[in-house]
Amino acid sequence: MSESTEFIDRGSMQAPRLLRRMACWLYEGLLLFGVVFISGYLFSTLSQTRHALDNRHGLQAFLFLVFAIYFTWFGHKGQTLAMKTWHIRLVSASGNPVTQTRALCRYVLSWIWFLPPLAVVAPYELTGSETLVICVGWIMVWALTSRFQAQGQFWHDIWAGTRLVNEPPASR
Numbered sequence: 379m380s381e382s383t384e385f386i387d388r389g390s391m392q393a394p395r396l397l398r399r400m401a402c403w404l405y406e407g408l409l410l411f412g413v414v415f416i417s418g419y420l421f422s423t424l425s426q427t428r429h430a431l432d433n434r435h436g437l438q439a440f441l442f443l444v445f446a447i448y449f450t451w452f453g454h455k456g457q458t459l460a461m462k463t464w465h466i467r468l469v470s471a472s473g474n475p476v477t478q479t480r481a482l483c484r485y486v487l488s489w490i491w492f493l494p495p496l497a498v499v500a501p502y503e504l505t506g507s508e509t510l511v512i513c514v515g516w517i518m519v520w521a522l523t524s525r526f527q528a529q530g531q532f533w534h535d536i537w538a539g540t541r542l543v544n545e546p547p548a549s550r
Contacts, residue, residue, distance in 0.1 A: 391473055393530035394466050394544050400521055402464035409460055410445070417444045446485055453481030457545070467545040476540055484538035491517060491534075 393399075421440045427433045452458040453476050456467050468484075470476050476484070495516040499509045524532050531541050 391469075391529075391541065391543050393524075393542055394464070396521060396524060396530070398464055399466065399532075399542060402460050402466055405463060406458060406460035409458075410448075413444065413448060414441060417441055446482065449485040449488075450478055450481045453484055453540075454478045461542075461545075465545045465547055467543050468540055469543055471536075471539045471541055473543075480539055484534060484540050487534035487538050491520060 394402075417440065418437060421427070421433075421437050425433050425436065427437075449458070452461075453468055456469065456475060461467065468476055468481075470480060492513070495509075495513040499512055504512075521532070524530055527533065527536060529536075529541065535541050
């Protein structure tokens with residue numbers, strides 16, 4: 379069968395352990411640093427931005443679009459590089475490959491990891507460390523809520539109709 383029509387065995391629809399998913403999430407963030415660096419350089423070169431705070435909102439919108447392309451593309455393929463490393467695969471709720479529309483929906487819904495704490499800190503003039511504590515606290519609480527979900531999935535995956543499953547390492 380081709381990769382796009384391949385079905386996942388129902389017995390392997392078990393969600394990876396929370397610690398492994400969060401390790402993958404952290405590794406994904408490290409890899410995205412390179413994507414942000416190259417995208418930011420491209421944006422600042424094309425827009426001829428001379429100061430870091432010039433065109434800040436334009437850069438944020440551009441990075442949102444770049445991340446949307448990144449996560450939609452790799453979500454449709456089933457794995458990002460971090461997911462390959464941690465042997466995790468993204469599939470639809472029924473175990474089929476994820477469509478680009480569903481992957482885009484998952485990307486938009488995944489912003490729930492960041493938007494609530496950022497909305498809370500926006501009206502206040504908090505230091506970077508205070509903002510970091512609030513954001514990390516929210517991320518930990520939000521990740522732990524997956525323990526209360528029957529299948530152990532993150533809520534944005536449930537809402538998007540996707541799920542993370544264990545991917546057995548490829549045999550040599």
